[in-house]
Amino acid sequence: MVTIKDVASDAGVAVGTVSKVLNGHYVSAENKRKVEESVERLGYQMNYYARGLKTQYTYTVAVIVPDILTPFFACLVYYIEKELYRYGYRTFLCQSMHDAEKDVYYLQLARQNKVDGILGITFNTTELSKAGDIPVVMIDRHLENSICVTSDNFNGGELAAGQLIDRGSRNLLFIRSGSLLSSETLKRGDGFAAACRERKIPCQVLDSGDDAGGYNVEGIYGYLREHMSGGKLEFDGIYTSTDGLGLAVLDQLRRLGIQVPQEVQLIGHDGMRQMNRGAYLLSSIAQPIEAMARAAVENVIHLIRKEPVEELTILPVKFVEGGTTRE
Amino acid sequence: MVTIKDVASDAGVAVGTVSKVLNGHYVSAENKRKVEESVERLGYQMNYYARGLKTQYTYTVAVIVPDILTPFFACLVYYIEKELYRYGYRTFLCQSMHDAEKDVYYLQLARQNKVDGILGITFNTTELSKAGDIPVVMIDRHLENSICVTSDNFNGGELAAGQLIDRGSRNLLFIRSGSLLSSETLKRGDGFAAACRERKIPCQVLDSGDDAGGYNVEGIYGYLREHMSGGKLEFDGIYTSTDGLGLAVLDQLRRLGIQVPQEVQLIGHDGMRQMNRGAYLLSSIAQPIEAMARAAVENVIHLIRKEPVEELTILPVKFVEGGTTRE
DNA sequence: CTGAAAGCGCTTACAG
């Protein structure tokens, strides 16, 4: 391995001088040339870790998500990595696998590895607060003493209700799943309920439980069947807390022989697309994933540079058509 | 930040002694206890980079893929990270964004950061060979002096042809897209053609060009329309080099009013599922992604430990039904 | 078994 010392002796200068040209500090044109030539000739590559030992900056950010199999998370990490790259930061990928212990492990590791910041989605509040000195920006989780970037979940619920009602639905159902720790999906339901109340449209809620190990499809099937009479579903508009859940519901509606969107309109949440690029998988409330990633990265960079940042950033959502709503 | 020095003075021993208990070397029970207590009390976290400076191991592997938006790559990285974690290695995520320059940047960075190994999918052969001292395992790309893990693409093509023919198709079409640098999609076509020849079934090939910026849907539409007469398509079985392309083709078939699978059967390649977990998006040749990730990680670890590894690992594929084939 | 010391590859005051 060629080090700064090799470059120095090859160029006939001191290591300090090499360091200076490497970091753009002023040296004589003559020495600058000699060093650059030696760097080129020897194919020198700076050891960033050695530098970090002295400067205390690693230019690395740990990105913690439950997994990147879930399209929403994959999409988020896609934009985060892209953005961190623009700032010259490296992405250290951590999948907690929905497992609190792995979450803790990665949080500790992030500190051990002296990453400059932590970004992502994690549920663990206690370990997170221990992060102490290291900047943390959470997405969709507003924990104590952490900066948060999220989208407008309450308004998402309102939008969903508004669209269903405007498009003719008169008896609504909200189905949620996932950890109750994530208050965000609850806000979606709150916004939905609030809009229904305002428009004086009846609205039921079904909690389909945790979805870490897949959706409770039988529970959903059973619930829907109980609410049918004469082959017709009592509800004519459904909003689900995520697109994944929405697709599971769509399957059950088909299984029950219910036409979507003719008999029942369905709106999901997240705005996921076919293969992450094509058509929307169903009508949905789309989150501004790219903008969220940008804001999160921007915030963590600000924190690293000890610049002021907003504690809470809420980005707007929008309704997108995906064939499960009428008109 | 609490360092090994703080622990040493707190425990009343030398730093070397602290280092020894940290690394599981033998010290007296008495000292071991004192050090462990101090570590606990001070909340000491080892600085892995400082250690790496001395040991020359960072326990970090760079994973380079075009992007993680594409479900196949997301899935691959999902399993790779999971597996590297098992071995105690960290994942440094690099998305080349299908850009040769970014590819080079990351390859250089991987060396600068002194990662222990490089894993992934990259097209750049020249820069890769410069990696020189650092272990490299490629997936789906068999480059000179690099270890490769892939799935049996030729057999995938054979399987696709066999399934189409067994299920009644008699006039076949293979549609490919993507970089010609990736010889793998070509092998799929080769296997397909070989099986057709053997079964004496006619087989056409359509090269739909590069797909980095989306599929050439108009080209596909035009080609299919040219091969129609009396509202019927001349082909009754289509195999595409990827599932993404398969879905694009499916759209065009629908647009032309052609029934799938009644009139035309369609088989893709990769075996992608709804939201990466649910039903297959179309009938397909499924790659053993988890096994590929395992093998790739295993190989890179072997290389790091300077243990012998197979230069080429080819894993078996299988046909999966996804509603675009009959029976 | 343990401590003092050298050294990993860098950066950064500090003299000159």
Place this chain on the structure above:
DNA sequence: CTGAAAGCGCTTACAG
């Protein structure tokens, strides 16, 4: 402007 030296947080021979 430049060189020699100290030091970042560790590990590892080397004496004792």
